[in-house]
Structures are given as C-alpha cells and as structure tokens.
Amino acid sequence: MTETQPALLAENINVTFGTTQALKNVTLRVDKGEMVALIGPSGSGKSTLLRVSAGLQLADSTSGASRIFGDRVQEKGKLSPGVRRARAKVGFIFQQFNLVKRISLYSNVLIGALGRMPGWQGVMGRFSPEDRKKAMDSLERVGIAEYAGNRAANLSGGQQQRGAIARAMVQGAQAIFADEPIASLDPVSARNVMRLLAELNEQDGITVVVTLHQVDYALKYCRRAVALKAGEIIYDGPTSGLTRDKLIEIYGDEYIGVL
Numbered sequence: 001m002t003e004t005q006p007a008l009l010a011e012n013i014n015v016t017f018g019t020t021q022a023l024k025n026v027t028l029r030v031d032k033g034e035m036v037a038l039i040g041p042s043g044s045g046k047s048t049l050l051r052v053s054a055g056l057q058l059a060d061s062t063s064g065a066s067r068i069f070g071d072r073v074q075e076k077g078k079l080s081p082g083v084r085r086a087r088a089k090v091g092f093i094f095q096q097f098n099l100v101k102r103i104s105l106y107s108n109v110l111i112g113a114l115g116r117m118p119g120w121q122g123v124m125g126r127f128s129p130e131d132r133k134k135a136m137d138s139l140e141r142v143g144i145a146e147y148a149g150n151r152a153a154n155l156s157g158g159q160q161q162r163g164a165i166a167r168a169m170v171q172g173a174q175a176i177f178a179d180e181p182i183a184s185l186d187p188v189s190a191r192n193v194m195r196l197l198a199e200l201n202e203q204d205g206i207t208v209v210v211t212l213h214q215v216d217y218a219l220k221y222c223r224r225a226v227a228l229k230a231g232e233i234i235y236d237g238p239t240s241g242l243t244r245d246k247l248i249e250i251y252g253d254e255y256i257g258v259l
C-alpha cells in the first residue's frame with residue numbers, strides 16, 4: 001500500500017452491547033504523522049473506537065471497514081484476512097500497564113520483536129543480536145535502561161508505560177494506540193509519558209492515537225482532538241477550538257476541568 005494511505009480509516013462503525021449503542025455510525029480518519037486525542041467522559045465510546053479500529057473487538061455487521069495504513073482490519077463486523085499484518089504496525093498501550101509482570105523489563109521490550117516476525121518464527125521467538133540491541137537502545141531512548149534487569153512487577157506505573165512504548169519501538173510500530181495511558185499515573189509521570197509520545201510523534205513520525213479523559217493533557221500535547229459523547233463524534237478539529245466555553249457547551253455539567 002502506498003504512503004498516501006491514512007494511518008487509520010474506520011468508516012461507519014456501529015457497536016451495540018445489548019441495548020447500549022456504544023458507537024453510532026462513527027467515522028474516524030487519522031493521517032500518517034498525526035497525534036490525535038480521543039476525549040470524552042467515561043462510557044462515551046473512546047476505548048471501543050480504539051479497540052474496533054485495531055480489530056481487538058468486532059463492530060456490528062452494519063458497519064463499514066477499518067483499515068490501518070491501508071491494510072484491512074475488519075469489515076461489516078468480520079475480521080479481515082490481513083488483520084495480523086495491520087496489527088503488527090500498531091503498538092498498544094493500555095491504562096493497566098500491559099507488561100508481563102514476572103519477567104524482566106528487558107524481556108518485555110524484546111517481546112516487541114515477535115510482532116515483526118512472520119508465522120512460526122514469531123512462535124519460536126528467536127531473537128537476533130539486532131533485536132537485542134534494539135531492545136537496549138529503546139530502553140535508553142525512553143530513559144529506563146538502568147532498570148532493564150528488573151521484573152516488570154517492581155517498576156512504577158510510569159516506568160511500565162515507558163517500557164510499553166519501548167516495546168512498541170522494538171516492534172517497529174508505525175502507530176501507537178494508547179488507551180488512557182496516563183489515567184493511573186501521578187502528574188509528573190503522566191507528563192513524562194505524554195512528552196515521550198509527543199517526541200516519538202514529532203521526531204520519528206509515529207502516528208499516535210490516544211484516549212484521554214484529562215482534557216488538559218489533550219490540549220497541551222495534541223493538535224487535534226476528537227470528542228465523543230454517547231457514542232457519537234461531536235467535535236473533530238484543532239484542540240485550540242476546545243475552549244472552556246466550547247467544552248461546557250459540548251458536555252455541560254460533565255465537564256469539570258476533566259471529563
């Protein structure tokens with residue numbers, strides 16, 4: 001696929017849980033190199049949109065398609081044959097520090113290389129010297145190389161999130177999808193993680209899609225925000241347009257500085 005393909009194109013996505021319509025005909029396009037915040041109060045559909053976009057969750061059969069860098073993820077509620085290839089281009093970061101707790105930080109980061117290996121190689125987990133060097137280089141880059149030998153369980157939340165970012169780098173991810181990556185962090189760690197995402201976006205051209213309920217961080221680190229309310233996009237534009245008055249207009253009492 002060509003360079004002109006958007007990093008993400010999710011078209012006419014519907015998701016229903018029982019009687020809840022979590023997403024209502026949502027279309028999201030993110031171009032290569034963008035850093036976009038998905039904002040909205042709890043339950044507005046941020047996580048569902050991110051998960052469906054990456055094929056971690058199926059949309060309803062009434063939906064259109066989701067594609068990542070042109071590779072089809074799902075269409076009409078069915079996973080596409082190319083989903084593995086599409087997913088390999090995305091590094092995931094979640095609120096609940098998704099590292100393997102009982103193994104070292106270094107091993108966790110090295111695991112990222114499996115995402116680049118085709119079929120059986122990935123299963124066998126044969127790491128090359130280049131993979132190992134890349135793992136250490138990435139740990140240096142995110143500033144936690146000194147903890148390489150520590151078990152992930154013994155690291156702080158901020159260190160674990162940086163580890164997840166280093167793992168995405170080893171994977172060679174062209175995009176990072178981060179679902180509330182700073183929601184469980186103290187303000188200093190939160191700032192550092194957002195700075196790191198912004199740096200990877202600016203310096204390495206990695207596309208970042210990040211869900212945040214802390215609007216301040218979206219305003220500070222992202223140029224574009226997509227605001228969700230009850231499963232619908234009600235604002236998609238520059239974060240500079242999200243003034244306090246605009247946020248109150250959109251969310252009413254739900255907006256109290258945070259969502």
Ligand code: ADP
Nearest residue numbers: 017020022040041042043044045046047048049
């Ligand atoms: P957000 O990330 O913005 O908090 P979610 O995408 O998690 O919102 O949820 C959107 C809506 O879908 C909510 O009403 C939520 O309760 C519902 N929902 C999400 N996941 C599930 C699920 N696995 N089962 C049932 N309902 C769900």
Ligand code: MG
Nearest residue numbers: 046047048180
């Ligand atoms: Mg969520």
